[in-house]
Amino acid sequence: MEKLRIKDLVTIGVFTVIYFVLMFASGMIGIVPILYLAYPTLAGIITGIVIMLFMAKVQKSWGLFILGLICSLVVIAMGNTYVILIHAVISMAIAELFKKKRRI
Numbered sequence: 001m002e003k004l005r006i007k008d009l010v011t012i013g014v015f016t017v018i019y020f021v022l023m024f025a026s027g028m029i030g031i032v033p034i035l036y037l038a039y040p041t042l043a044g045i046i047t048g049i050v051i052m053l054f055m056a057k058v059q060k061s062w063g064l065f066i067l068g069l070i071c072s073l074v075v076i077a078m079g080n081t082y083v084i085l086i087h088a089v090i091s092m093a094i095a096e097l098f099k100k101k102r103r104i
Helices: 006-031 033-057 063-077 083-103
Strands: none
Touching: 006 033, 006 063, 033 063, 063 083
């Protein structure tokens, strides 16, 4: 198993910034009152592409977990509840387990 290097951590940081910028841009659809219903679908499509590109670029263990943890910590810093962190830790751990199982 390869360890994460500084290059991988920088890549995680860059993809986290891209993820948040695109999430914010897709969230601007909420300006029109009825279109806020389309936000989850639009955000999932747009940010899902970023996450798939990230997973293709950083194929080492715990990369996805770190990205999810950073994203949840940023969301908490913006004023949301700590429940986001609990949800992120659980869901990212499950995602890492699926990724590890698929690699074998």
